[in-house]
Amino acid sequence: MRNLLPVLTVVAAIIALWYGAAIMLNSTWAQDKATRAGTTLSMTELITDTWSQKKPKLPVPHQVAAEIWQTTVEKKITSKRSLIYHAGITFSSTMLGFVMGTALGIALAIGIVFNRTMDMSVMPWVIASQTIPILAIAPMIIVVLNAVGISGLLPKAMISMYLSFFPVVVGMVKGLRSPSHMQLDQMRTWHASASQTFWRLRLPSSMPYLFTSLKVAMAASLVGAIVGELPTGAVAGLGARLLAGSYYGQTIQIWSALVMAAALAAGLVSIIGLVQRLTLKRMGMA
Amino acid sequence: MNDQPVVTAENLSLTFETSDGPVHALKDVNLEVHKGDFVSFIGPSGCGKTTFLRVMADLEQQTAGTITVNGVSPEEARKSRAYGYVFQAAGLYPWRTIGGNIRLPLEIMGYDKADQDQRVKRVLELVDLAGFEKKFPWQLSGGMQQRASIARALAFDADILLMDEPFGALDEIVRDHLNEQLLSLWDKTHKTICFVTHSIPEAVYLSTKIVVMSPRPGRITDVIDSPLPRERPLEIRDTPEFIEIAHRVRDGLRAGHGDD
Numbered sequence: 297m298r299n300l301l302p303v304l305t306v307v308a309a310i311i312a313l314w315y316g317a318a319i320m321l322n323s324t325w326a327q328d329k330a331t332r333a334g335t336t337l338s339m340t341e342l343i344t345d346t347w348s349q350k351k352p353k354l355p356v357p358h359q360v361a362a363e364i365w366q367t368t369v370e371k372k373i374t375s376k377r378s379l380i381y382h383a384g385i386t387f388s389s390t391m392l393g394f395v396m397g398t399a400l401g402i403a404l405a406i407g408i409v410f411n412r413t414m415d416m417s418v419m420p421w422v423i424a425s426q427t428i429p430i431l432a433i434a435p436m437i438i439v440v441l442n443a444v445g446i447s448g449l450l451p452k453a454m455i456s457m458y459l460s461f462f463p464v465v466v467g468m469v470k471g472l473r474s475p476s477h478m479q480l481d482q483m484r485t486w487h488a489s490a491s492q493t494f495w496r497l498r499l500p501s502s503m504p505y506l507f508t509s510l511k512v513a514m515a516a517s518l519v520g521a522i523v524g525e526l527p528t529g530a531v532a533g534l535g536a537r538l539l540a541g542s543y544y545g546q547t548i549q550i551w552s553a554l555v556m557a558a559a560l561a562a563g564l565v566s567i568i569g570l571v572q573r574l575t576l577k578r579m580g581m582a
Numbered sequence: 583m584n585d586q587p588v589v590t591a592e593n594l595s596l597t598f599e600t601s602d603g604p605v606h607a608l609k610d611v612n613l614e615v616h617k618g619d620f621v622s623f624i625g626p627s628g629c630g631k632t633t634f635l636r637v638m639a640d641l642e643q644q645t646a647g648t649i650t651v652n653g654v655s656p657e658e659a660r661k662s663r664a665y666g667y668v669f670q671a672a673g674l675y676p677w678r679t680i681g682g683n684i685r686l687p688l689e690i691m692g693y694d695k696a697d698q699d700q701r702v703k704r705v706l707e708l709v710d711l712a713g714f715e716k717k718f719p720w721q722l723s724g725g726m727q728q729r730a731s732i733a734r735a736l737a738f739d740a741d742i743l744l745m746d747e748p749f750g751a752l753d754e755i756v757r758d759h760l761n762e763q764l765l766s767l768w769d770k771t772h773k774t775i776c777f778v779t780h781s782i783p784e785a786v787y788l789s790t791k792i793v794v795m796s797p798r799p800g801r802i803t804d805v806i807d808s809p810l811p812r813e814r815p816l817e818i819r820d821t822p823e824f825i826e827i828a829h830r831v832r833d834g835l836r837a838g839h840g841d842d
């Protein structure tokens with residue numbers, strides 16, 4: 297209860313600011329309209345207008361909420377106008393990319409930890425890969441893969457993978473190296489093989505690092521999926537909704553897609569958080 | 583039978599090359615440990631006790647001299663799983679039960695499942711932890727965890743036990759109790775034990791042979807063969823013989839300090 301009050305206060309302040317900002321940003325349009333119609337607006341009329349325009353510069357929360365309600369609850373999931381349908385498409389490429397990125401990240405981390413040559417040669421490339429702006433290479437990946445006949449989910453998932461393998465590599469390298477000298481010496485006294493040391497000591501020790509990386513990777517993967525949907529000609533997905541919305545000035549649609557994306561990210565990350573808590577608790581590491 | 587050498591070190595030296603110049607952790611160490619001995623290594627910190635144990639265990643390599651363990655090089659001894667090593671910290675895996683922790687070396691060494699079960703049960707009884715097999719490390723006190731780590735080192739067929747200040751982090755009452763248990767364990771298992779400590783009473787109470795060391799460079803200043811009987815109740819610490827040996831150890835430690 298005591299934690300709730302400050303949170304609610306902040307939320308209330310943000311919403312108040314939001315409504316205020318909407319009045320300021322949308323009033324020009326309202327005034328222009330009134331001038332053209334040869335009328336003048338009272339303060340109340342002005343406010344009501346800025347909060348209920350069809351294509352406002354900044355839609356207000358209740359407009360976004362209403363749009364989300366209409367495009368989720370009041371539409372069939374299979375409908376092209378259902379936000380859940382679009383979120384589902386983004387979700388599937390996010391998940392595929394996340395799984396591929398996690399697998400790639402773990403594989404690279406294992407290579408880096410067990411092989412000195414890989415440690416020296418791969419890590420710089422891993423870091424370099426993340427300095428290239430994703431927006432620059434996303435269309436290339438889509439186009440190149442399309443040219444070789446791969447389209448649909450996979451190209452988008454590749455972009456998600458490209459963004460999500462990085463935190464996994466970094467976290468897992470650290471995690472697999474987290475056993476102490478004493479623990480590694482102990483294994484040596486038992487004449488344990490590298491794979492026995494890996495499965496019994498290094499991998500379990502890396503779990504806290506893995507989960508932290510997975511949270512970052514999941515968020516990155518969602519960003520990747522949305523970015524991947526932008527150059528696909530705006531067919532489907534939250535990214536497509538964002539793009540279509542900006543073509544036609546449908547700001548309410550943009551905002552509701554953004555809110556949906558944020559909710560999806562929050563949901564996915566908190567599922568990982570939950571699995572993390574349960575796993576680490578069971579492992580006696582939390 | 584009792585004079586078969588288990589460890590033989592001749593002119594053993596180990597110099598660490600560090601950025602501040604060479605550190606002579608061990609210099610011309612000569613020592614013979616016999617089968618069934620309980621040997622304590624005592625000396626101020628930095629005198630090379632840990633280093634000597636680690637050379638025996640093939641966790642560190644000497645820079646001069648020779649050492650054999652069970653008649654072979656430390657590396658061969660390690661690969662044939664000739665010794666169990668107990669570190670200062672229990673180092674139990676939090677994600678494994680006490681039984682699972684003791685099972686760990688057995689899994690690695692490929693003992694079959696039925697044998698593992700039977701060995702875990704036996705060593706848990708040996709260290710007085712029967713009934714704790716299913717508990718997790720965090721459910722046990724520090725002393726119990728250290729006992730579990732000793733059980734882990736006893737579970738496989740190594741006849742040498744190397745222990746580096748295993749009770750160093752525990753309070754004196756727990757320590758007394760563990761020392762008593764360790765002696766009875768040594769008596770029951772006929773293992774050869776090399777034990778590092780910096781407590782004089784602990785060294786005298788436990789050992790058949792006390793190796794006194796001094797630092798810079800790390801070397802042996804005295805080797806005392808204890809005249810105390812194998813049967814040692816805690817009260818033996820008040821006998822004149824005990825006090826006499828303790829005196830000799832203290833003199834040895836002081837002499838080591840005198841010449842730097």
Ligand SMILES: Nc1ncnc2c1ncn2[C@@H]1O[C@H](COP(=O)(O)OP(=O)(O)O)[C@@H](O)[C@H]1O
Nearest residue numbers: 598600605607626627628629630631632633634
């Ligand atoms: N890996 C190492 N590198 C450099 N110096 C070391 C290393 N290990 C131990 N030493 C040095 O060797 C000396 C003996 O150390 P150690 O055997 O740990 O002593 P003790 O166990 O008797 O306290 C100390 O001066 C220590 O600083």
Ligand SMILES: [Mg+2]
Nearest residue numbers: 631632633746
């Ligand atoms: Mg030491």
